[in-house]
Amino acid sequence: MQIDTTYSVATPEGIHLHLTPAGPIPRIYAWSIDIFIRVFLYIGIGFTARLLGNFGAGLGLIVIFIIEWFYPVFFEVLYNGQTPGKKMFNLYVAQENGAPVSIGSSMVRNIIRFIDFFPLLYGFAFVSMMLSDKFQRLGDLAANTVVLYRPDNSTHSLSNEELDTIKPQHPPFALTPKEQQSIINFSHRMHRLHHDRSDELARLTGDLVRDQKHPAQYLQAIANSLTGKV
Amino acid sequence: MSNIKQEPFIARHQAQWEQFENWLAYKQSPRQWQRKHGEQVTPPTLEDMPRQYRQICHHLAIANTRMYSPLLIKRLDHMVTQGHQHLYEIRTHFLRSISRYFTRTFPALIRQEWRLLVIASLLFYVPFFAMLIGLQFYPDMVYSVLDGSSVRSIESMYDPSLHERFGREREADSDVLMFGHYILNNTSIDFRTFAGGLFFGIGTLFYTLFNGVYIGAVAGHLTQLGYIDTFWGFVSGHASLELTALVFSAAAGLKLGAAIIRPGRKSRIRALIDNGKISMNIMYGTATMTIMAAFVEAFWSSIAWMPLVVKYSVSALLWALVISYFVWMGRNRAA
Numbered sequence: 001m002q003i004d005t006t007y008s009v010a011t012p013e014g015i016h017l018h019l020t021p022a023g024p025i026p027r028i029y030a031w032s033i034d035i036f037i038r039v040f041l042y043i044g045i046g047f048t049a050r051l052l053g054n055f056g057a058g059l060g061l062i063v064i065f066i067i068e069w070f071y072p073v074f075f076e077v078l079y080n081g082q083t084p085g086k087k088m089f090n091l092y093v094a095q096e097n098g099a100p101v102s103i104g105s106s107m108v109r110n111i112i113r114f115i116d117f118f119p120l121l122y123g124f125a126f127v128s129m130m131l132s133d134k135f136q137r138l139g140d141l142a143a144n145t146v147v148l149y150r151p152d153n154s155t156h157s158l159s160n161e162e163l164d165t166i167k168p169q170h171p172p173f174a175l176t177p178k179e180q181q182s183i184i185n186f187s188h189r190m191h192r193l194h195h196d197r198s199d200e201l202a203r204l205t206g207d208l209v210r211d212q213k214h215p216a217q218y219l220q221a222i223a224n225s226l227t228g229k230v
Numbered sequence: 231m232s233n234i235k236q237e238p239f240i241a242r243h244q245a246q247w248e249q250f251e252n253w254l255a256y257k258q259s260p261r262q263w264q265r266k267h268g269e270q271v272t273p274p275t276l277e278d279m280p281r282q283y284r285q286i287c288h289h290l291a292i293a294n295t296r297m298y299s300p301l302l303i304k305r306l307d308h309m310v311t312q313g314h315q316h317l318y319e320i321r322t323h324f325l326r327s328i329s330r331y332f333t334r335t336f337p338a339l340i341r342q343e344w345r346l347l348v349i350a351s352l353l354f355y356v357p358f359f360a361m362l363i364g365l366q367f368y369p370d371m372v373y374s375v376l377d378g379s380s381v382r383s384i385e386s387m388y389d390p391s392l393h394e395r396f397g398r399e400r401e402a403d404s405d406v407l408m409f410g411h412y413i414l415n416n417t418s419i420d421f422r423t424f425a426g427g428l429f430f431g432i433g434t435l436f437y438t439l440f441n442g443v444y445i446g447a448v449a450g451h452l453t454q455l456g457y458i459d460t461f462w463g464f465v466s467g468h469a470s471l472e473l474t475a476l477v478f479s480a481a482a483g484l485k486l487g488a489a490i491i492r493p494g495r496k497s498r499i500r501a502l503i504d505n506g507k508i509s510m511n512i513m514y515g516t517a518t519m520t521i522m523a524a525f526v527e528a529f530w531s532s533i534a535w536m537p538l539v540v541k542y543s544v545s546a547l548l549w550a551l552v553i554s555y556f557v558w559m560g561r562n563r564a565a
């Protein structure tokens with residue numbers, strides 16, 4: 001059963017990309033940052049324009065026009081699908097199949113933003129996101145784009161010095177691949193758990209740890225053997 | 231290759247993965263990378279990126295079938311997803327595609343969508359001429375469209391007693407200011423007319439009819455007052471570009487609406503994506519035309535001392551250019 005919004009896309013290389021669309025809340029945060037930056041720019045333009053008189057005011061209006069309609073397009077196309085707001089919240093825009101967003105698609109989704117804004121503060125966008133399985137607003141639907149989470153891979157480390165030194169031990173009986181994977185997975189998370197808690201979890205494996213004094217350490221030893229540590 | 235375990239597998243490929251990840255980190259944000267590694271460090275390069283990418287795809291597939299640790303799979307998945315973004319990056323010849331667009335794609339697309347263009351023209355020009363003609367017989371009708379103060383301000387803009395610049399409320403407004411104002415205003419109207427099509431075409435319908443009625447009312451009222459030379463002399467210059475662009479945005483909006491009302495044999499989403507591409511292609515040209523119109527309006531149309539003969543001749547010339555561009559440009563060539 002699927003309990004998250006992750007979907008997968010097959011690529012020409014014969015593998016599946018796993019993409020996680022972002023829901024309305026992080027997108028509202030990102031949008032707020034962007035609107036803040038834009039208002040800040042407008043105020044700056046207003047002050048500069050005032051110094052330059054009517055000529056400046058005219059130029060200012062042109063610049064405002066460009067920012068108003070093309071600010072998101074500029075960043076989405078040139079900065080890996082991320083406006084400053086999206087970057088801050090680790091989101092990015094991509095085509096539905098995971099490819100980088102094209103200029104045309106970015107233009108479509110940002111001009112249709114005008115309709116998404118109706119009837120009040122992105123009302124249509126919200127309804128559309130709730131109804132589509134990939135949280136797409138109307139502009140996304142027309143442009144065939146999605147807003148995705150950029151996974152961060154910095155937090156998990158595959159090795160932990162203290163646990164790696166535990167001497168590998170063969171499991172007492174054959175384990176199915178699923179069971180092997182659970183044990184390996186457990187061993188990777190062990191260092192983030194308290195000793196008692198990890199022992200408690202380890203005991204859930206039943207027969208495997210029945211006669212062990214330190215079940216968690218024992219599972220770690222099995223994991224080390226399964227992953228082939230020497 | 232024998233069915234090796236996870237740790238030797240990692241040990242074998244770790245160096246390649248680290249290199250790839252480093253390269254990705256640099257590509258993702260060169261400035262952050264430089265800050266982290268120091269300015270002196272030369273940025274990483276990747277030899278034969280497509281080949282390395284495919285190898286890592288292969289590693290991911292192996293890791294998946296052998297049920298290696300989800301953490302390892304996640305790491306590989308991350309590398310592949312990011313690599314995918316860079317490998318399938320869109321690289322286009324910007325200048326060439328622009329010239330191709332204006333010499334072929336845009337006019338050809340307008341001809342292709344002639345049915346929508348007819349509908350869009352009717353939506354705009356029928357109320358426009360209805361108001362224009364109607365107001366000659368029932369002048370008071372103007373107040374059912376515009377309120378008193380708008381009527382007065384419009385009258386003052388085209389008062390024949392103005393002698394320097396007209397089409398503006400105050401003499402002091404400079405050409406550049408008005409240029410900016412026209413661009414912001416008119417292009418935004420075009421974009422809204424277009425985007426409104428998504429709502430079953432109703433938004434487009436509303437904006438187009440409204441503009442037809444409104445512009446018709448202004449034109450009718452000023453004609454009836456006898457401000458013929460100032461008003462028509464002013465608008466004739468940029469009308470060809472601006473009104474045509476307005477009709478094009480309406481056609482583009484209707485194209486969007488058509489995807490939802492009449493998707494044909496496609497799903498509504500698919501039809502919307504396909505029609506969205508076509509209508510966006512129309513909008514690039516339309517926005518360009520509106521900006522050109524704003525230029526003419528700000529720097530040419532407003533010159534009050536220019537003899538009317540010159541103004542009307544230029545207007546006729548522009549109409550002829552616009553029409554012949556869309557009729558003949560880019561024909562007889564493989565699109």
